[in-house]
Amino acid sequence: MARPATHGHKRLFALIALLPFWLSFASLAASPLPNSHLVNGIAPRPQDPSRKSLAWGPEHNHKVFADLESANDAAPLRRGLDSTRKHAYAAAIHYVNAEVGPKTPYSVATRLAKHLLGYAQGLAPSGHDFYVRPDSYTDPSSGISHYFIRQLVNGLEVADGDLNINISPEGKILSFGSTLFAGQAPPPFTNQGVAASEATSDEELSQRCDKLRSELEAHLFPQASSAEYTETAGADWSNTNEAFVRGGVHQFVFESNAAAAEHPAHRAKVDSNTVLPLQEELHELCGVPTDDPLLHGADLSSRLAGSLSHLRAKRDLHGPESIVDPRLALIYFLRQATPDEGLAARLSDPRAAESEAAQIVTTFEHKLQPHAGKTDSGAQASHTQIEYLHNVPTAKGPVPAQLAYVQTEGEGLNLVWKFQIPLEDNAYEAYADAHRPGSISTVVDWVHSMPRPRSKAATKPAKVASLGRPEFGNRRLPELGRPDFSSYTPIKPSEADGPAAPLSHEPLYRVFKWGLNDPTEGRRSNEKGERYEEASPVGWHTVPGKHSPFSSLKVDEARSLVGDNTVYSDTRGNNVFAQADPSGNGEWKSDSIKRPKGRLSEDGSTDMMFNYPYKWRKSEKKQTELPPADYVAAATVQLFVTINEYHDLLYAYGFDEASGNFQEHNFGRGGEANDGVIAFAQDGAGTDNADFMTPPDGQRGRMRMYVWDQSTPFRDGDFEAGIVIHEYSHGLSTRLTGGPANSGCLGWGESGGMGEGWGDALASIIRRTGAAPHDWPMGSWASNRAKGIRNYPYSTNKTVNPETYSYLDHAGYWGVHAIGEVWATMLNEVEEALVLEHGFTTNLFPPATNATAKEQAAFFLTEDEVASLSKHRVSKRRVPRHGNSLLVQLILDGMKLQPCRPSFFDARDAIVQADKHLTGGQNKCLLWKAFAKRGLGTDASVIGRTPWGGGKRSDGYAVPHDCKSSSD
Incomplete structure (x- = not known):
């Protein structure tokens, strides 16, 4: 029966003139677990080893990532932008930088947005508006501000109408990326909230x-x-029959x-x-x-x-x-x-x-x-x-x-x-x-x-080449939910004034030390863990404040209040809550969860000794079964330590609270809190894989590590540091690209592929042991494959790894993991070039802030050396001295500069820009030549992009004119 049109009736939902039509996608069958026994009182869920995932979106031909230098570059322009448009964007930067008035990041960002949207005499085009997103921030180390604009039309957000502006400490625009909609606004619709x-x-x-x-x-x-109605209406209807x-x-x-x-x-x-x-x-x-x-x-x-x-x-x-x-x-x-x-x-x-x-x-x-x-x-x-x-x-x-x-x-x-x-x-x-x-x-x-192995490996262990040891240290049941997307009440400012006192007993962990990629590279030892004090000022087990997501638990012996701080004596803390999840049901706040606890050491030196057995090596030698449950505590401890170490390392290079890192408490240093990582060891949701979920800042990330069944005994991904680092790096790149509050910038195509590639590249940089070139497989230990789970090992030898930019058009390279391989191969070339030029450091962790001048100078350039750099240097960040540490810095700085949904061209340009900001462009030609070696030179091109990342690509080996030598 048709609804009468009454004066008081204001409803948005009305007749739609089209019948539903369907897009067909092949669903992937889930295979059940081999047993159905209860785990921690919870029934295991069926495994889905080939996780189905959808990702696509429109390609915007008007997208731009511009700075002054790229517009003035005389090299061929192959980004789909003609010379006139490039110079128009450069003119926009010149125009705003030359304006008289306040030079605050906010005022600069809004002036650029108005200019790009074509405001006339300060009046917005009809129906258009915008706002500066509250996750915009100024990097406390570099002084560079990263501001994010979201476009509005007819009062609604344009979900892909983004503008990111990078602004110098002096208030000058350095670069910007834009997908703002500049067309005519459609007629306003009747709002359901009219x-x-x-x-x-x-x-x-x-x-x-x-x-x-x-x-x-x-x-x-x-x-x-x-009164009678009020009493009835106020009843708890959910608890009545x-x-x-x-x-x-x-x-x-x-x-x-x-x-x-x-x-x-x-x-x-x-x-x-x-x-x-x-x-x-x-x-x-x-x-x-x-x-x-x-x-x-x-x-x-x-x-x-x-x-x-x-x-x-x-x-x-x-x-x-x-x-x-x-x-x-x-x-x-x-x-x-x-x-x-x-x-x-x-x-x-x-x-x-x-x-x-x-x-x-x-x-x-x-x-x-x-x-x-x-x-x-x-x-x-x-x-x-x-x-x-x-x-x-x-x-x-x-x-x-x-x-x-x-x-x-x-x-x-x-x-x-x-x-x-x-x-x-x-x-x-x-x-x-x-x-x-x-x-x-x-x-x-x-x-x-991660992608699953292409076919099941033989149970006999593959001969993985020793890579050497580094020289440095129906409906969901309510109680079975995954971590939700909601954040908890922020800690009061009075609790965020400063760090609490550190623990009286330093924890010790029986783990594979930082830098050992997997059990083939060394043995476990008692470690304090590689920490960067500024990143975790109260250690890894303390959360300032009395707030805890576990407050509702009836029994929680490992949680205690020490003054105004919450202290955990198990694998929980400010950066991560780690626990096993063999049932695969995602439970992390149940009374039934048994996390490994710190105990009194044999010598009595600490009451936080995490020493749990892991007898893989003995079973590996005899090729006998070793049930994962026998070493689940050791796996959980290893996962907890690796995540904390990587959190601290990334903090030292700029992935801090303001830029959206993962912490329960932010120590009053900006960003959204209550988003430490929920990490599951031996997750029963699948095998031969791992995954990471990155919601916007202030909502907890989730990591799931799986057991790999490609050998006898099975191998646990928790013990391959490269896999953990790869997964956590999804959180890094998602939060830094396009701003902490936008988790949709690396969803598909080249941008989605680079999200995979950055993880492989950083894992390879961290495991590297010396300056000599080396070939690096990914996931080789867990998968029981000497060449790993990628098409090729990472190598600068094009006979070993021939991948170039145009490989993205090859069969089997449309998926994000294969796209990521190509990007990681390019970054591997960049690392080799930087190490050859600047040398290698065995320790990527910078010295503490209170280190001696000699210790600081061994890791960073001195003030005199920085003063000799080009006048184009605008960043206030200290400059890493060595090639491998410098690349880590350029990768993170580049992520902050690049636009939402970046292409390979955008990410390359962002790294070149990052070097200009940090070193004054000292490495410009070195970087361009490294990228050009793999087909991403100035004359590289792509024609006809698709929502899935397709198109026709051509390799380019040219470099900017000022980088050409007589031998080129």
Whole structure:
């Protein structure tokens, strides 16, 4: 029955003129665990060794990453930008830098945004606006500011309308990356919160909602007093045995069994033409959930915009293109995304899909503005609405949904529903067409994993060449959830004034020391761990403040309060909560979890000795089985230590609180807290793999390490440091690229591939033992393959590894892991060139801040040496002296400079820019020649990019004119 058009009815969801259409994706079958016994009282979930993951999005031809030098470069321009446009972008930088006025990062960033959007006399184009994102920051070591602009059109975010600006300490623009939409804004649509937008204050909105409630009470409960209703409505409906009887469209019966017996007079026959519009407005305008007593029996969920029944009811009406119900749009996406073939088949029936969508419960959240930033226009703040979808099939929690725009390849805007969907093995940021259910314009998986071995290896161990030892030290059950995307209440400022006192007893760990990649490179020893004091000022087991995500546990002997600090005597701390998860159910806050605890050492020197057995070497020699459960404690300790060491190392090179690192407490140094990594050793969700989930800053990352079954005995990925480093590096690159609050910048294509490549490159840099060139396989120990899990080992010898830029067009190179191999191969060339020029350090950890001048000079350039560098140096960061440590710095600095969704060209240019900022361009030609060796010279090109990263690529071996020598 068609809904009457009443004056008080303001609803967004209306007729959609298109039937659902489906994108077909092959679902991957999950194979069950070989046994079904309980682990820690939890039933193990079926394994899905080939995790299904979706990722694609539009390619923006107008995307740019510009600085002054690149615009003035006379080399051929191969980025899809002609010379006129390049110089136009350079002119924009000159124009803003020359303006008179404040030179704060905020003022500079907003002036550039206005200039690029074509503001005339300070007035924004019709419908356009923007805001400076609150995750913008100034790097405390370099002094360079990294500011992020998000575009708004018709009051909605343009999800891919990004502008990142890099600003010198003096307030000059160094470079910027932009995908801002500069076209004409589409006509404004009718907002589902239109009634709310007409309210001038929260008080007026509250009054209107109260009036709606009163009107509905009068219709539905004519004989009940308001006091009686208030008492009934205030009951905890989730804890009652609710008798929900739908008595036809004119009758509503909704009470507990007891209430129905005591108050039969509450039943009322009403006119649905009068009541239903009021109920829908109360639901959507006031955020009243569908299980509220006033909405029971309203049958709202059967009237899905975009459904077949809704289409039939509205088939004779005409009007503007309308918006599909987000529940239906979400179900259509899940049909494509789910690895469950049975569910996918069921949802392929439109009626079954509508039935599933109808079971989703919605709640609403109204905000005065959709973001924490201030809009440029200063227009009166208007209400925006986020829907939370509950009871979503296979989801691990509520799914937020809100309207946004994404850009089309035809240089227009498409209205979409933006979802953040936490699934068992994925965490999707998906953009579903708001007019055509089943059409997904963009999807990013926040979870990144390693590729499985191509075929099962022989059980006999492969002969892995010794690489030498480094010289230096149905529905989800509520209690079985993965880490959710919500953050905890921030610690009060009074608790963030400074670090607490360190532990009285230094922990000792029986582990493979930092720099040993796997058990073939050395033996375990008692270690304090490689720490950088500034990164973890209170150690690895203490979290300042009394706040703890484990406060609800009835028994937690390893957690104690020492003054105002929370101290853990097991594998928990400020940077990571580590535990085993053999069941694969993602539980990390249960009383049943048994983490390894520190104990009194034999010599009594510490009460935090983590010494647990790992007898792999004996079983390896005899090729006998070794159950992973026998050494699960040792694996958890190794994982805890490796993550903490890598956290501290990255902090020393700039991955700190302001730039979005992973910490529970941020010591008052910026960024969002409450996001230490949740790390699972021996995760039962799969085998022969590992993965890392990176939500935005302030939401916990999750690492899952698996057992590899390619040999006898099985090998545990927790003991291969390169795999742990690779996975954690996904968190690094995602948080630094495009800003800490944007997890969608490395989703697919070349950008997604580089997310894989950076992890391999950093793992190889860390395991390197000397200045001599070496070939580095990835994952060779865990996979039991001498050449590792990539197509080629990393080598500067093109006979051993022939990969160049054009290899991305070869068969088998469209996936992100293969793309990443090519990028890591290029970075390996850069490292060799830098080490040849500047030498090698056996210790990548810089000296402590209180180290002697001699110790500092052994690692960094001295002040006199820095003074001799080019005047183009703008960074205030200290300059690493050696080639390998310098490359780590340039990689991290480059990530901060590059735009969201960077190409190989963008990332290369960002590293060259980073060197210019840090050293004044001392290594410009060296860097260009290293990249050109692998086909990424100035004349490299790509034509016809696709949403999956395809296109026609050509290698280029040219370098800038000022880098050519007579021998070239």
